Amino acid sequence: MTSNPSFQPAHTTPVDLAERSYDIHIGPDLLRHAGHVLKTLSAGARALIISDSHVFEHHGHTLVQSLEDDAIAYETHVVTPGEPSKSWQPLQEIVDKALSMRLERGDVIIAFGGGVIGDLAGFAAAITLRGVRLIQIPTSLLAQVDSSVGGKTGINARQGKNLIGAFYQPLAVLADTHVLDTLPAREFRAGFAEVIKYGLINDAAFFTWLETHRHAIFEGGSQRAEAIARCCRAKANIVAEDEREKGRRALLNLGHTFGHALEGLCHYDGSKLVHGEGVALGMVMAFAFSQEMGLASKDDLARIITLLKASGLPVHPSEHLSEAVTAEQMMHFMLQDKKVSKGSLTLILARGIGHSFIARDVDQGKVSDFLTRFLAHHTAV
Ligand SMILES: NC(=O)c1ccc[n+]([C@@H]2O[C@H](COP(=O)([O-])OP(=O)(O)OC[C@H]3O[C@@H](n4cnc5c(N)ncnc54)[C@H](O)[C@@H]3O)[C@@H](O)[C@H]2O)c1
Numbered sequence: 001m002t003s004n005p006s007f008q009p010a011h012t013t014p015v016d017l018a019e020r021s022y023d024i025h026i027g028p029d030l031l032r033h034a035g036h037v038l039k040t041l042s043a044g045a046r047a048l049i050i051s052d053s054h055v056f057e058h059h060g061h062t063l064v065q066s067l068e069d070d071a072i073a074y075e076t077h078v079v080t081p082g083e084p085s086k087s088w089q090p091l092q093e094i095v096d097k098a099l100s101m102r103l104e105r106g107d108v109i110i111a112f113g114g115g116v117i118g119d120l121a122g123f124a125a126a127i128t129l130r131g132v133r134l135i136q137i138p139t140s141l142l143a144q145v146d147s148s149v150g151g152k153t154g155i156n157a158r159q160g161k162n163l164i165g166a167f168y169q170p171l172a173v174l175a176d177t178h179v180l181d182t183l184p185a186r187e188f189r190a191g192f193a194e195v196i197k198y199g200l201i202n203d204a205a206f207f208t209w210l211e212t213h214r215h216a217i218f219e220g221g222s223q224r225a226e227a228i229a230r231c232c233r234a235k236a237n238i239v240a241e242d243e244r245e246k247g248r249r250a251l252l253n254l255g256h257t258f259g260h261a262l263e264g265l266c267h268y269d270g271s272k273l274v275h276g277e278g279v280a281l282g283m284v285m286a287f288a289f290s291q292e293m294g295l296a297s298k299d300d301l302a303r304i305i306t307l308l309k310a311s312g313l314p315v316h317p318s319e320h321l322s323e324a325v326t327a328e329q330m331m332h333f334m335l336q337d338k339k340v341s342k343g344s345l346t347l348i349l350a351r352g353i354g355h356s357f358i359a360r361d362v363d364q365g366k367v368s369d370f371l372t373r374f375l376a377h378h379t380a381v
């Protein structure tokens, strides 16, 4: 992809999946090269841009200009921002739009937005004509470090989140680190919880680096692009080993079983708890439980709490939620999680920062006792 000399992403990370391999390009001001990237990967293709109104109002003109500069024919479909758009009706409208404009298999759907748009438009690309081409242009920090990488796409069902979907890999991912400047601060912090997660899973040096560079990442310098690239590399490595989550990919759920329970208790109401805040709380719980089991040290738990707090993230439910949460309520949600099979509880626990592991068949009584004690205190330590 060198025909355009000014297209020089700060980082390019390959995702190695045999014939479904692709590159993730990361750096400032990449959006204006979207047309070039599309043309290089799918010459002569038309494009259908899927976005939400927040993202499109801020950055639509840059994307559209880039396609026009490269003489790419396109149409646009803008959905309502927010999780409810990950549902049948908006999906149906996108597929209908794609078929009405007679999109062909060589044409491209561009998913231009946060994780909601990536999941929704990605799934539409997977099922339209049994698969049209897809380019992910993630615009939230969470989407750049997590949801745009790895090929999981889908929508929510009445029965639960993300229950309908497909694995569908894009042609490329273009993560413009400048577009994050318009992301609401709370959303940026929430995405940062997922960044910290990669350090906790298997990269203690990255965690230490984040302790030092947190401020610069929030400010948006070269460290922001570097942090995102390191996360993408980490996720790409895990996905390349285990594309369909039969084993190691489950490590990415660190903090998520506890976090999803809290999100469920808040009825997935983002005004109460956004996903990354749930993950922050869940990671503290995973490490506090690991510490209680004699696996992780108190010092490690203290470092995690310090970094989360300094990043403006919550570390204990009682400090963040207006209503009290009980161990019984959390256990109820945790045992409903789609990752629970035949009643046995799998958690991601840790032997320290950077040493997480998949713990199968965790004793439910011990988890419940731990939660009772943890929730009774009003701080995490
Ligand atoms: N597929 C996966 O592997 C995977 C992984 C993690 C999460 N997810 C999914 O991702 C979704 C959450 O993603 P999210 O946190 O990005 O939420 P989101 O897409 O709802 O975006 C959050 C908010 O930020 C706004 N926004 C996004 N980019 C912006 C920008 N640059 N400037 C201004 N506003 C901007 C959006 O309009 C929205 O209001 C959930 O549905 C979750 O299930 C998927």
Ligand SMILES: [Zn+2]
Residues within 6 Å of the ligand: 146, 194, 256, 275, 279
């Ligand atoms: Zn997550």
